[in-house]
Amino acid sequence: METFYDTHAHLTFPDYADEIPAVVERAQAAGITKIITIGTDLESSLRAVQLAETHESIYAVVGWHPNDLESAPEDVRDGLRPLCVHSKVVAIGETGIDHYRLPSSGGGSEAEDVIWKARQERIFRQQLELAVEQNLNVVVHQRAALDATLAIFKQYSDRTRAQFHCFVDDVASMKRVINMGSLVSYTGIATFKNAEEVRETIRATPLDKLMLETDSPFLAPVPHRGKRCEPSFTRCVAEVVAEAKSVSLNELSGSTCAVAHAFFPKLKSF
Numbered sequence: 001m002e003t004f005y006d007t008h009a010h011l012t013f014p015d016y017a018d019e020i021p022a023v024v025e026r027a028q029a030a031g032i033t034k035i036i037t038i039g040t041d042l043e044s045s046l047r048a049v050q051l052a053e054t055h056e057s058i059y060a061v062v063g064w065h066p067n068d069l070e071s072a073p074e075d076v077r078d079g080l081r082p083l084c085v086h087s088k089v090v091a092i093g094e095t096g097i098d099h100y101r102l103p104s105s106g107g108g109s110e111a112e113d114v115i116w117k118a119r120q121e122r123i124f125r126q127q128l129e130l131a132v133e134q135n136l137n138v139v140v141h142q143r144a145a146l147d148a149t150l151a152i153f154k155q156y157s158d159r160t161r162a163q164f165h166c167f168v169d170d171v172a173s174m175k176r177v178i179n180m181g182s183l184v185s186y187t188g189i190a191t192f193k194n195a196e197e198v199r200e201t202i203r204a205t206p207l208d209k210l211m212l213e214t215d216s217p218f219l220a221p222v223p224h225r226g227k228r229c230e231p232s233f234t235r236c237v238a239e240v241v242a243e244a245k246s247v248s249l250n251e252l253s254g255s256t257c258a259v260a261h262a263f264f265p266k267l268k269s270f
Contacts, residue, residue: 001031002253004238005260005267006231007185008094008139008165008213011037011058012047015217015228023230024055030232033057034260034267038094038139040065041072042079052088059267060086061139063093063127066120067101076123077130084134090264093139094165095127096120097152100143121152128156137161137263140182146173150180157181163263166215170197171204178209183263185211188221188229191240202244207255211263212237 006027016023027035037052038061039045045062052060062083064076073079083089097120103112131138140162142149146169153162157180164177167184174184184205190198202210212234214221220229221236242252261267 002238002249003031003033003257004212004234004253005034005036005257006032006214006216006234007036007163007211007260007264008187009035009037009216009231010040010044010218011035011051011216011231012039012044013217016230020051020055023232024057027231027234028057030235032231032234034059035231036061036090036264039063040094041068042076045080045083049083049086049089052086059088059090059264061091061093062089063095063139064123065094066096066098066124066141069119069123072123075126077126080127080130081134084130084136087266089136090266091137091139091163092127092131092134093163094141095124095138096141097124097145097149098141098143099145099148117148121148124149124152128153128160132156132159137163139163139165141165146176150176153182154180161263163211165213166219167201168195168198169201171201174201174205178206183209183211183259185213186237186241187213187215188219188225188233188237190237190244191221192225193222199240199244202241207245207247207252208259210241210256211259212241212256 036059037048039048048060052058162182164184216229
């Protein structure tokens with residue numbers, strides 16, 4: 001059976017509660033031999049590290065999500081820095097900019113939007129600076145904010161690389177990312193009937209510039225759409241990506257795992 005990695009999951013979310021051993025077992029049975037669980041704030045980052053310490057196949061990414069900054073300190077680096085040296089912390093994130101969920105979308109004012117955007121940008125910069133300091137790459141979330149995200153990331157792109165996760169933008173946008181030396185990763189969205197633009201972007205993405213992920217517990221692929229997503233479903237994503245790229249599952253396994261090892265150097269090769 002071909003081997004794949006789920007390079008972006010949220011196993012610290014309450015959706016999994018006490019099920020982690022069973023989730024890992026199902027992933028292994030499906031050929032998903034490594035899972036990278038992603039922090040969204042300091043607490044979830046600490047729990048991600050704990051999971052990585054407990055389960056050989058799990059690795060951690062630590063950081064603050066742009067939609068989870070209400071409780072963030074003015075400078076997030078001091079809390080994250082001690083975690084970065086852990087042997088199974090493979091990147092900083094999930095960090096970035098999100099203009100989809102602004103205060104005004106929930107009844108707030110445009111003035112509040114300005115303040116929130118500035119906060120997101122400041123903490124994004126802090127995490128990019130920490131990544132450079134710690135010689136780690138970054139996992140980037142952006143929604144309705146590609147221009148703003150790239151404008152900031154460009155200032156650091158000669159010193160760190162980014163995985164633009166859950167990529168759904170067009171071919172031109174994908175090329176902007178990879179031209180900065182970074183990568184994109186695709187989720188179960190690629191399997192959705194109405195996601196032809198995503199599949200078009202996949203077809204245009206070089207094999208050495210893409211990875212696979214689930215973004216569990218979100219975005220379960222067909223035929224599991226509407227259910228809680230989990231890492232074992234990475235294989236469903238792989239099947240659609242392989243078809244779009246006109247390559248075998250074996251070739252996609254080799255390329256995506258090699259890309260993951262190059263991007264996350266702390267991943268063990270076994």
